[in-house]
Amino acid sequence: MGVSQPVLAVRDLSVQLEGRAGTLNLLDRVALTVARGEVVAVVGETGSGKTLTGMAALGFFPARARVQGSVRVDGVELVPPTPQALAAVRGRRVAVVPQNPSTALNPVFTVGQQLGELLLTHRRLRSLRERREAALSLLREVELPRPAALLNAYPHELSGGMQQRVLIAMALACEPELVVADEPTTALDATTQAQILRLVLRLRAERGLALLWITHDLGVAAHLADRVVVLYAGKVMEDGPVAAVLGSPRHPYTRAVIDSLPGGGRRVRDIRSLPGDLPSPAALPAGCRFHPRCPMRFDPCAGTEPLLRLVGDGHAVACHRYDAPSTTAGGAPLP
Amino acid sequence: MGRTAGYGAYAARRLGYGVVLVVGITLVAFVLTHLVPSNPALVYAGLHPNPAQIARARQILGLDKPLYMQYLLFLRGLATGAWGISITTHGSVFQNVMTFLPPTLELVFFATLESMVLGVLLGVWASERPDGVADVAVRVLGAGLVSMPAFWLALLLQIVFFGQLHLLPLTGEYGGAYVLTARTITGFPLLDAALSHQWGLVGDELRHLVLPSLALAAYSIGLVARMTRATMLDALGTDYIRLAVANGVRRRRIYFRYALKNAIAPTLTVLGLTFAYSLTGDFFVEQIFFWNGLGSYSVHAIDNLDIAAVMGVLVVVSLAYTVVNLAVDLIRALFDPRLLVE
Ligand SMILES: Nc1ncnc2c1ncn2[C@@H]1O[C@H](COP(=O)(O)OP(=O)(O)O)[C@@H](O)[C@H]1O
Ligand code: SF4
Numbered sequence: 253m254g255v256s257q258p259v260l261a262v263r264d265l266s267v268q269l270e271g272r273a274g275t276l277n278l279l280d281r282v283a284l285t286v287a288r289g290e291v292v293a294v295v296g297e298t299g300s301g302k303t304l305t306g307m308a309a310l311g312f313f314p315a316r317a318r319v320q321g322s323v324r325v326d327g328v329e330l331v332p333p334t335p336q337a338l339a340a341v342r343g344r345r346v347a348v349v350p351q352n353p354s355t356a357l358n359p360v361f362t363v364g365q366q367l368g369e370l371l372l373t374h375r376r377l378r379s380l381r382e383r384r385e386a387a388l389s390l391l392r393e394v395e396l397p398r399p400a401a402l403l404n405a406y407p408h409e410l411s412g413g414m415q416q417r418v419l420i421a422m423a424l425a426c427e428p429e430l431v432v433a434d435e436p437t438t439a440l441d442a443t444t445q446a447q448i449l450r451l452v453l454r455l456r457a458e459r460g461l462a463l464l465w466i467t468h469d470l471g472v473a474a475h476l477a478d479r480v481v482v483l484y485a486g487k488v489m490e491d492g493p494v495a496a497v498l499g500s501p502r503h504p505y506t507r508a509v510i511d512s513l514p515g516g517g518r519r520v521r522d523i524r525s526l527p528g529d530l531p532s533p534a535a536l537p538a539g540c541r542f543h544p545r546c547p548m549r550f551d552p553c554a555g556t557e558p559l560l561r562l563v564g565d566g567h568a569v570a571c572h573r574y575d576a577p578s579t580t581a582g583g584a585p586l587p
Numbered sequence: 588m589g590r591t592a593g594y595g596a597y598a599a600r601r602l603g604y605g606v607v608l609v610v611g612i613t614l615v616a617f618v619l620t621h622l623v624p625s626n627p628a629l630v631y632a633g634l635h636p637n638p639a640q641i642a643r644a645r646q647i648l649g650l651d652k653p654l655y656m657q658y659l660l661f662l663r664g665l666a667t668g669a670w671g672i673s674i675t676t677h678g679s680v681f682q683n684v685m686t687f688l689p690p691t692l693e694l695v696f697f698a699t700l701e702s703m704v705l706g707v708l709l710g711v712w713a714s715e716r717p718d719g720v721a722d723v724a725v726r727v728l729g730a731g732l733v734s735m736p737a738f739w740l741a742l743l744l745q746i747v748f749f750g751q752l753h754l755l756p757l758t759g760e761y762g763g764a765y766v767l768t769a770r771t772i773t774g775f776p777l778l779d780a781a782l783s784h785q786w787g788l789v790g791d792e793l794r795h796l797v798l799p800s801l802a803l804a805a806y807s808i809g810l811v812a813r814m815t816r817a818t819m820l821d822a823l824g825t826d827y828i829r830l831a832v833a834n835g836v837r838r839r840r841i842y843f844r845y846a847l848k849n850a851i852a853p854t855l856t857v858l859g860l861t862f863a864y865s866l867t868g869d870f871f872v873e874q875i876f877f878w879n880g881l882g883s884y885s886v887h888a889i890d891n892l893d894i895a896a897v898m899g900v901l902v903v904v905s906l907a908y909t910v911v912n913l914a915v916d917l918i919r920a921l922f923d924p925r926l927l928v929e
């Protein structure tokens with residue numbers, strides 16, 4: 253096991269479902285890597301496969317789906333998700349901060365009981381006092397006021413922001429190497445969202461956590477991430493360092509997203525505002541799946557599917573505009 | 588965070604509803620029984636009474652007073668145990684009820700225990716794999732139990748376990764061999780047998796309890812099993828259970844600590860509601876199994892238009908129903924603190 257082994261390595265992950273409308277291609281040869289202590293943002297429109305990708309890191313796949321490729325956490329293979337592999341990964345190496353704090357906490361257990369359960373499972377704290385102490389220190393770590401009273405509180409007695417902090421504390425209680433956060437601030441107001449992001453940045457610096465941060469908010473990605481992976485209709489379009497992907501995007505899709513944003517394209521915010529429709533996973537366009545919406549399309553786009561190619565240091569793009577000159581007759585690299 | 592105060596207020600509110608309910612039920616029962624076109628004084632006074640005897644009977648029974656006075660007197664008597672005189676036993680209704688109630692309570696207690704334990708276990712088992720073998724079996728069984736009338740099931744159980752298998756006794760609370768030795772201490776047959784260390788009698792009474800309690804419990808078992816299955820599946824599909832799974836909480840803990848606690852509140856409600864059904868079922872079951880309880884007493888009282896006795900039984904039954912549902916509400920709130928917020 254080398255030092256450089258990534259926490260999460262997804263390779264050629266394809267997820268298909270047989271539906272009434274034919275085969276649904278939900279994920280198509282998705283590849284992404286999260287190194288130790290790294291923050292990777294997965295961005296894309298709603299329905300682009302962000303949640304599916306994030307849940308794959310925990311060995312969750314849709315029921316009856318055909319799953320191909322490889323998902324490795326610390327070298328533990330999750331395709332297929334054997335009970336042993338799941339037990340080695342869920343909570344132990346990877347924890348989750350879910351999207352909707354109001355439904356993610358169990359309404360019939362106190363905050364203390366829910367933290368305690370994870371402390372018992374993952375830190376083997378058998379005595380109630382040890383668990384109480386550990387829970388208190390976690391609540392302090394996520395900057396919640398009056399932690400002692402909070403231990404006995406039920407989720408419905410807390411505000412959304414407090415609930416999300418409790419959920420972060422629960423993720424920390426597992427002492428994971430990687431936290432998968434699925435749009436964890438979407439349900440919160442802007443102020444609370446900013447506070448949570450500050451908290452996450454602090455925890456990340458202190459604990460050296462790796463994060464897979466799923467969002468459709470490019471502003472959040474810019475603020476938080478080391479690297480950005482852009483998903484479109486279940487496929488990776490662009491993958492690279494945050495400054496490169498958001499500062500000088502190469503893929504026409506990424507560019508279109510950033511240019512379509514209010515504020516002249518530099519104030520990056522919400523990806524939901526891109527005009528046009530995401531294709532259905534039951535009827536993906538042939539060739540480049542973005543070509544019906546692409547302002548830069550040319551001859552090969554409708555015929556052959558572009559592959560991810562390196563265009564810079566750790567920066568890859570799936571677009572015929574970046575094919576090697578010998579294979580891109582007629583196409584010129586973008587400026 | 589103000590939880591104990593919340594619980595106190597909640598309990599007080601529930602208790603208030605309970606009192607209103609009992610008063611309402613006594614009022615309705617009183618009015619209803621007085622609308623029955625009959626003359627209880629005639630029945631009380633015996634065969635071929637003369638007018639003076641009838642008048643005396645009316646006086647003894649308080650039938651000469653205005654209706655509202657009769658009701659107020661009845662309420663006062665209720666609190667003091669003066670529940671009137673039964674025209675069939677010629678004894679105090681309160682005494683009668685206290686004699687016949689304990690065997691019924693034992694029967695209903697075991698029936699409730701069976702519906703709780705069997706119903707919940709079957710429901711959890713079925714929920715483990717939706718549409719699996721266990722699930723289908725439990726669903727079929729549940730539908731059967733819910734739709735089968737208590738008296739029909741009672742006869743079926745008698746035919747199979749007494750008639751065919753010779754495993755269990757046909758009727759009664761205990762075998763004839765114990766007639767002379769059985770003692771009355773508290774009035775609860777099983778408890779009395781245990782208190783007087785007659786372990787043979789305890790075993791015999793338990794054997795006699797099996798069939799009637801099962802006949803009585805069948806409906807609730809089916810309903811609780813279906814309810815538990817549904818609420819378990821609901822709970823298992825929630826975000827918080829999925830998060831617990833994602834965070835590596837073990838399967839057994841997920842089922843028996845997490846999901847079951849979420850599923851238990853609706854199940855308790857069902858148990859409370861089926862309690863009323865058990866009480867009506869009890870009337871049939873006691874008749875079929877010659878169980879010497881309140882059910883048998885009531886049937887006899889109704890047959891003879893014994894208003895005081897019917898009223899007494901009604902009051903006890905409504906009281907029991909109110910108490911059980913009050914208890915259900917109070918226990919439910921212990922499992923699910925959200926109920927305290929109204
Ligand atoms: N369990 C499932 N069964 C069928 N389709 C699914 C399932 N989960 C996700 N999908 C489909 O896969 C696509 C991607 O979903 P998702 O990963 O949730 O997108 P995102 O999180 O980016 O909004 C969507 O079209 C969605 O309808
Ligand atoms: S491959 Fe063609 S259609 Fe697809 S993004 Fe590149 S230029 Fe546009």
Ligand SMILES: [Mg+2]
Nearest residue numbers: 302303304434
């Ligand atoms: Mg999603």
